[in-house]
Amino acid sequence: MVTEDSGAAVAGERLQKVLARIGFGSRRACEDLIANGRVTVNGDTAVLGRRVEPDCDVVEVDGVPVGIVPGAVHYVLNKPTGVVTTASDTHGRETVVDLVPREPRVFPVGRLDMDTSGLLILTNDGTLANLLAHPRHGVDKEYLVEVDSNGRAVPERVLVRLRRGVELDDGPTGPAVVGQPQPGVLRIVIHEGRNRQVRRMCEHVGFPVVRLARTRIGPLADPSLAPGRWRLLSTDEVFALSTAATKGGQVASRRE
């Protein structure tokens, strides 16, 4: 087994310390993760004693990239309607960033329309943001959608069209999971995140959206979070999101 290097001026921070700092358990538990070959640095299986430079090294646990830059925060906000999803608005409107602590500065991951409410992640963690935003990765997003159906149920054949995908002006939409928990209220799960996608899909099949809320991002849902409120994500939640984004929705527990 390779152990601690004892050089006088050694660059970087010990890997087990970094993993413990970002929430992977005690240093001892993190040493076990490393010793069990579950951690890689820049693609190579790490050994005990490995040091890393948070600014440039890429660390993965069980094949899932983890952000190691100190001071990373991850919020989930229940965005209310009427608030813009941007880090700063040139028209002086209230933005999602105004609803979370000012420091450290964070940015929204993806966007919800001004008229859409629901879950939105804000972070300064580039690793998670890239994973979630990358079209090849990405995670399922679930929406609760009230449509204009004159109080009647949307016909099954329309739901089938939405499930199969519809042709929008920027190309066909992928397969979607579509249910109707109540007449005129749809639950739509999509994997893509194109501009105003759900609104355009519903409009396309003749049922314009009246109200739209995002209720889930991959493994993350929180029905108890009131509109306008935010909370910090736990390390488990961040890792579950990263896992879902890396492994196409398969959510693994890092404690197994």
Ligand code: URA
């Ligand atoms: N689809 C939309 O149409 N709007 C959103 O805000 C999110 C998804």
